[in-house]
Amino acid sequence: MPSDMEIVLENAGKRYLREWIFKNLSYTFKKGSSYAITGRNGSGKSTLAAVLSGQLIPSEGTVKHSIDGKVLDEHLVYRHTSLAAPYLELIEEFTLSEMVNFHFSLKSLEIGKSKEDVLPFAWLEDSAQKQVKHLSSGMKQRFKLALSFLSATPLLILDEPTSNLDTNGINWYLERLNSVLQDRLVVICSNQSYEYEMCRNTISIEEFK
Ligand SMILES: Nc1ncnc2c1ncn2[C@@H]1O[C@H](COP(=O)(O)OP(=O)(O)OP(=O)(O)O)[C@@H](O)[C@H]1O
Numbered sequence: 307m308p309s310d311m312e313i314v315l316e317n318a319g320k321r322y323l324r325e326w327i328f329k330n331l332s333y334t335f336k337k338g339s340s341y342a343i344t345g346r347n348g349s350g351k352s353t354l355a356a357v358l359s360g361q362l363i364p365s366e367g368t369v370k371h372s373i374d375g376k377v378l379d380e381h382l383v384y385r386h387t388s389l390a391a392p393y394l395e396l397i398e399e400f401t402l403s404e405m406v407n408f409h410f411s412l413k414s415l416e417i418g419k420s421k422e423d424v425l426p427f428a429w430l431e432d433s434a435q436k437q438v439k440h441l442s443s444g445m446k447q448r449f450k451l452a453l454s455f456l457s458a459t460p461l462l463i464l465d466e467p468t469s470n471l472d473t474n475g476i477n478w479y480l481e482r483l484n485s486v487l488q489d490r491l492v493v494i495c496s497n498q499s500y501e502y503e504m505c506r507n508t509i510s511i512e513e514f515k
Pocket of ligand 1: 322327345346347348349350351352353354497
């Protein structure tokens with residue numbers, strides 16, 4: 307079972323040049339709970355996801371990640387985080403098998419899973435020798451989600467999780483999401499209620515302008 311992750315934001319704000327994307331955000335994110343970050347296009351959902359994943363540092367205020375009660379060095383947050391998003395690319399030249407091997411040389415697999423389980427989990431077992439660049443957009447999204455779902459990280463952030471997925475893919479996503487909600491801290495950035503309606507908490511980023 308992944309460790310216990312907590313993220314505490316205190317008066318956090320992020321600005322690009324003169325534009326404040328969000329301000330005065332104080333919030334605690336806890337393991338075993340799930341959080342939807344909602345808001346219109348361009349409102350700052352992905353920016354907040356980048357702060358939560360340790361990729362961006364707030365322009366004001368603080369963000370503190372801790373694992374099992376110990377505060378993490380901000381440079382180490384990425385090791386404990388899985389982020390799946392349409393704008394994050396995989397290594398396009400790799401075959402899917404190579405991508406699985408590479409990804410899980412950096413991250414541990416969920417207990418009870420092996421690398422051989424990853425492609426069947428994503429319904430991609432027939433594409434093991436295909437290059438990532440030759441996947442369809444929906445296949446690629448399932449692959450990205452599968453790598454995140456199966457990584458034993460306490461923090462799982464999904465930005466626009468069902469983009470490019472068809473109805474079967476959306477049901478696939480909902481089932482797999484359900485199975486990780488209890489054990490991890492899950493954050494979903496979305497405008498589509500069906501993607502996040504199982505989340506216990508909703509943060510409307512537009513309230514923090
Ligand atoms: N690196 C950057 N430099 C300057 N502005 C940026 C940068 N990254 C994002 N922005 C701006 O920050 C604002 C919020 O963008 P963000 O991608 O976080 O929104 P979003 O809510 O995720 O949007 P969408 O629903 O369209 O994905 C936008 O105005 C965007 O142009």
